[in-house]
Amino acid sequence: MKRKSRQSKWDRKHLLGLRDLSAEEITYILDTAVGFEQVSTRSVKKAPPLRGKVVVNLFFEDSTRTRNSFALAANRLSADIIEFTKKSSSVSKGETLLDTARNLEAMGIDIVVVRHGAGGAPRFLSRNIKACVVNAGDGYCEHPTQGLLDLYTIRKIRGSLKGLKIAIVGDVAHSRVARSDMWGMTKLGAEVTFVGPPTLMPGKVDGLPVKVSSCLDDIIDKVDVINMLRIQFERLGGNPFPSIREYSHYFGLTVDRMKRAKPDILVMHPGPINRGLEIESEVADGPNSVILDQVTNGLAVRMAVLFLVNQAAAEKTEH
Amino acid sequence: MPRNVALTGGTCYTCGLIQIDLAESVLQIMKVILDSKEIESIVEALADQIISDVPADLDVATIGVRSRGEILAQRLSSLLASKLGRDVPCGTLDITLYRDDLNAPQGADQPQVRTTEIGFDIDGKIIILVDDVLHTGRSTRAAMDALIDLGRPMVLKLAVLVDRLGRELPIQADYAGYKSDAAADKLVQVNFVESDGKDQVVVE
Numbered sequence: 192m193k194r195k196s197r198q199s200k201w202d203r204k205h206l207l208g209l210r211d212l213s214a215e216e217i218t219y220i221l222d223t224a225v226g227f228e229q230v231s232t233r234s235v236k237k238a239p240p241l242r243g244k245v246v247v248n249l250f251f252e253d254s255t256r257t258r259n260s261f262a263l264a265a266n267r268l269s270a271d272i273i274e275f276t277k278k279s280s281s282v283s284k285g286e287t288l289l290d291t292a293r294n295l296e297a298m299g300i301d302i303v304v305v306r307h308g309a310g311g312a313p314r315f316l317s318r319n320i321k322a323c324v325v326n327a328g329d330g331y332c333e334h335p336t337q338g339l340l341d342l343y344t345i346r347k348i349r350g351s352l353k354g355l356k357i358a359i360v361g362d363v364a365h366s367r368v369a370r371s372d373m374w375g376m377t378k379l380g381a382e383v384t385f386v387g388p389p390t391l392m393p394g395k396v397d398g399l400p401v402k403v404s405s406c407l408d409d410i411i412d413k414v415d416v417i418n419m420l421r422i423q424f425e426r427l428g429g430n431p432f433p434s435i436r437e438y439s440h441y442f443g444l445t446v447d448r449m450k451r452a453k454p455d456i457l458v459m460h461p462g463p464i465n466r467g468l469e470i471e472s473e474v475a476d477g478p479n480s481v482i483l484d485q486v487t488n489g490l491a492v493r494m495a496v497l498f499l500v501n502q503a504a505a506e507k508t509e510h
Numbered sequence: 511m512p513r514n515v516a517l518t519g520g521t522c523y524t525c526g527l528i529q530i531d532l533a534e535s536v537l538q539i540m541k542v543i544l545d546s547k548e549i550e551s552i553v554e555a556l557a558d559q560i561i562s563d564v565p566a567d568l569d570v571a572t573i574g575v576r577s578r579g580e581i582l583a584q585r586l587s588s589l590l591a592s593k594l595g596r597d598v599p600c601g602t603l604d605i606t607l608y609r610d611d612l613n614a615p616q617g618a619d620q621p622q623v624r625t626t627e628i629g630f631d632i633d634g635k636i637i638i639l640v641d642d643v644l645h646t647g648r649s650t651r652a653a654m655d656a657l658i659d660l661g662r663p664m665v666l667k668l669a670v671l672v673d674r675l676g677r678e679l680p681i682q683a684d685y686a687g688y689k690s691d692a693a694a695d696k697l698v699q700v701n702f703v704e705s706d707g708k709d710q711v712v713v714e
Contacts, residue, residue: 200620219622226604226623235659238607268607495623498607502620505613 208333224495241270264493338371353380361420390431546709552687578642601628608652642700647681
């Protein structure tokens with residue numbers, strides 16, 4: 192007997208951050224992504240669920256991986272995709288975010304994938320336009336699909352995140368990846384430690400569900416997963432560390448440090464890599480590295496996200 | 511308290527909502543149209559029909575539509591294998607991405623995307639597409655589109671346990687176990703031991 196009164200398992204038409212989601216919702220996205228993985232491995236790499244829908248990639252900051260991954264995900268679901276970049280648009284003529292989005296919406300778009308330098312920009316958009324909004328990175332706030340693909344990659348190899356010890360190393364202060372990872376990983380039962388020089392730690396870590404360490408050597412032998420963040424030179428102000436050489440001496444993932452790590456440690460990096468800085472090439476390309484798996488899994492995760500927000504939008508349509 | 515709660519057995523150990531649901535399902539006339547013995551002989555007959563129909567020298571495989579079709583396909587496959595004396599591979603097809611109602615509100619029936627598991631090449635094979643109930647024909651249309659994206663079978667046939675009235679698309683079963691004339695508003699439910707604890711077909 193079907194109970195019509197029960198809520199559907201996914202009813203969000205926007206994906207703004209993992210902080211908003213319950214463990215059940217996160218797991219539902221990951222479970223859904225499993226079904227999308229195989230679309231990319233068969234002879235016809237396309238399925239029809241978003242046929243006739245329009246997705247716009249609204250990127251106010253540079254991106255290669257995320258933008259291409261969303262574009263390919265939308266293509267594989269048979270949606271049409273509009274690419275929007277700040278440089279080649281009216282934004283350079285002074286158009287506001289909301290005006291840009293409203294103009295795109297007037298063309299009949301269904302899903303906006305937005306990356307913006309200001310934290311909260313996707314949430315602001317979601318309150319002001321009718322289309323679904325998917326956050327592809329906002330300021331130092333969140334990058335939920337990167338968080339989800341990290342969770343997916345770990346879960347696929349380890350089966351579950353429960354009880355895993357995970358270190359997120361480097362420029363945590365400027366990292367939206369670190370924040371999405373933190374919310375997602377802790378909700379699924381992992382124990383997260385932020386590691387880096389105090390100058391690269393967020394201002395207020397007290398209220399966050401994480402431990403903090405300023406010594407990578409203290410924890411390298413204890414963690415199951417290590418996520419090496421990129422040093423984001425474009426965001427660094429002042430002198431957060433004396434020299435690049437000193438940073439990689441204390442916080443770089445080197446072959447020597449890897450000798451002390453658990454033999455089955457998973458090495459992750461959100462890309463793009465500064466080879467030889469936060470991670471040595473031999474480690475990035477080594478047997479423990481899942482960096483390219485992250486990219487592959489990102490596609491399935493983003494297909495799942497686009498599919499789910501569109502389904503939730505259909506759910507809310509008045510008939 | 512709704513007056514029909516007594517029908518659930520009287521013991522009040524769970525919330526009111528569930529009790530009402532149970533009571534309603536008891537109140538509706540639930541008729542068993544096929545029991546486990548009948549299902550067994552129908553599946554056997556389906557297998558015999560397929561064998562008499564399919565040239566002996568060609569590769570046959572079954573592919574079940576999630577989720578009840580999957581179980582029926584597994585049973586058919588092992589029957590066919592033992593009768594033919596050779597391997598009859600069996601796969602599972604998830605048709606969610608190919609449904610024609612994805613842009614309509616589904617509520618609690620919102621379909622979840624699951625995996626398609628077909629561990630063999632479907633090209634050049636005789637594929638028996640297996641579903642538990644054929645009703646509107648929309649699932650079958652979705653399944654055909656999903657399959658064609660995976661390859662090019664030599665022949666695609668449709669086998670179902672229950673063939674209902676109420677087709678909305680020009681689709682017919684090649685092998686139909688039991689023809690039901692249940693009205694359009696009735697629910698024909700196939701239960702299997704593997705998924706529901708008991709083999710039976712009921713009309714609600």
